[in-house]
Amino acid sequence: MSGALTQRALGVCYYPEHWPEAQWAEDAQRMAEAGISIVRIGEFAWSRIEPRSGDLHWAWLDQAIDVLGQAGLRIVLGTPTATPPRWMLDLHPDMLAVDVEGRPRKFGSRRHYDFAHRGYRDEARRITRLMAERYGHNRHILAWQIDNEYGCHDTVRSYSPAARDAFQRWLAARYQTIFALNEAWGNIFWSMDYATFDEIDLPNLTVTEPNPAHVLDFYRFASDMVQRWNHTMATAVRTHATQPLIHNYMGRIVEFDHWDVGRDLDIASWDSYPIGFLSDRLEASETHKSRFLRQGDPDMQAFHHDLYRAVGQGRWWVMEQQPGPVNWAPYNPAPLPGMVRLWSWEAFAHGAEAVCYFRWRQAPMAQEQMHAGLLRPDSAEAPGLAEARAVAQEMREMPEVSIGKAQVALIFDYASCWAWDAQPQGAGFDGFALAFAAYRAARGLGLNIDILPPDTNDLSDYPLVLAPGLLSLSAPLRKAIAAHKGRVLLGPRSDVKTDHLTIPLPMGPNIPGVDVTSVRTESLPPSETIALSGGGAMVSWIEELEGSAEVFETLADGRPAIMGSLYCRVLAGWPDAETYGRIVREAAHAMDIVTHDLPDGLRIRDTASHRFVFNYSADPITWHSVTIPGAGVHWADK
DSSP states (O other): OOOOOSSOEEEEEOOGGGSOGGGHHHHHHHHHHTTOOEEEEOTTOHHHHOSBTTBOOOHHHHHHHHHHHHTTOEEEEEOOTTSOOTHHHHHOTTOSOBOTTSOBOOSSSSOOOOTTOHHHHHHHHHHHHHHHHHHTTOTTEEEEEOSSOTTTTTOSOOOSHHHHHHHHHHHHHHHSSHHHHHHHHTTTGGGOOOSSGGGOOOSOSOSSOOOHHHHHHHHHHHHHHHHHHHHHHHHHHHTTOOSOEEEEEOTTOOSSOHHHHHTTOSEEEEEEOHHHHHHHSOOOOHHHHHHTTTTOOTTHHHHHHHHHHHHTTTOEEEEEEOOSOOSSSSSOOOOOTTHHHHHHHHHHHTTOSEEEESOSBOOSSSTTTTSOOSBOTTSOBOHHHHHHHHHHHHHHHSOOOOBOOOSEEEEOOHHHHHHHHHSOSSTTOOHHHHHHHHHHHHHTTTOOEEEEOTTOOOOTTOSEEEEOSOSSOOHHHHHHHHHOOSEEEEOSSOSOSOTTSOOOSSOSOOBTTBOOEEEEEEEOOTTOEEEBTTSOEEEEEEEEEESSSEEEEEBTTSOEEEEEOSSEEEESEEEOHHHHHHHHHHHHHHTTOOOOOOOTTEEEEEBSSEEEEEEOSSSOEEETTEEEOTTEEEEEEO
């Protein structure tokens, strides 16, 4: 596969169609002088490439690629399918996605298509094929980005007629007979039995809650539509091009299975907006959000770095890195000086091949005109450019770093997130938040973490495994947990339902050799906690555990809080942050894993050769006799 990077690189997102052609060469030269070697273009350019159906205008894109390439820049070429032009709606007026309330998602923005619409999928395949035929062997093309930000703006799940028809076909293929579907969904309840597949509608606008099994299957279907769409576009490129394929995933988008989509790609990337995500996508106290207002949450970026390194099977980038204030969050403060540099080095410490800043020049028009770039709209330097230039210089001076060994594995399952959305049994119960709480507990102890898919069949590399909130264990994972000679912390709410969201018999979790059963569950409002006898508390969720397995910790009322065996232990509840940290620390020490008591805001990442220390605090922190400035990075040989 051509297009592999031989060393770390910096990149930038650029839109030549937004600027006069006479400006392109100067922009390219300034990028190269700043230490930027990669430029992404094309992902929103369909109306400029094809202003009318069949009327193709390639000359400007040919010229842009040539100008950028002649300056020594390597190009990631995006397929423009996330922004179908207005004339597409004349061809396919029913291609628009429909929201859960039955309202069409109209033209005038982006991502206004339904993954299940066959006609638009054919048009997207056509433009993707034409681009690949024209540029598949262009020497300046480093890689291809397929579409842009699947799932952004709540666009995975559509409730359109096209989606309904495709869902019925999907169900028929999955269940074969309507009897099997009725049995799996438990449709005898409330007289919900169906006689044929074409009687089944989408699970929205019902009088009260729809059958959760129906909802979960619809979520599976919607995820499969994304995977099929991506596979179609990836195949169209691969038929005519040799460069690797990338998609730029987003932060905390769980509506489709990234593990499935990633199997058709060569590199995973994601769009990192730490300050925007802090206010827009993270449950945290107002005190926490105020403390990290201009830095972002200390663990949010690292979680996604580790996730997408796994999705990309080791190859991953940051395709869009926030360089200044964004435009889309409820509030959009500027980063502290030093944060752009910190975010960049944190990505490289987690194994990124490239970090690309969004964008080169701030747009003076339209929806994103308030989104900062490396340049201001008048082409003067914005603050982020100096930090990007500093990173480029440091990269030239620092030897390559390789990924360090992880002491902890975290199992992350998208289908479990869908299940707890379909049937949360408590307002605010969220699969991502539960997994992130476990990740934060381990990272706060200075541990390296690998995130693994739910079909993992071998855990032998990890002395400590965290498996919270897994709907049901896959057969390979169940076998791996039973055989593991390290510590597994299972739960809460793991292996207590079937894949159809029914209660299994025998009741779970069902781990060979571990006699623990979850027999009752209760959810708690944010104002309530359940104390543990040894200090700390459970929040949000608690399960009543029975069985002959050993009890390792109890609630204040004497009920088991942690039960299991020497190697596999089941958590009865969701520990608060301090308690989770204590539980993980004790498990780590039992497995001879060294932990660190890190000051608030300080995080470390060990590579094979270096220890990186990241200070997310605004103030200097002294740790191990080294003072790291606020919003600063320190590294040293191990």
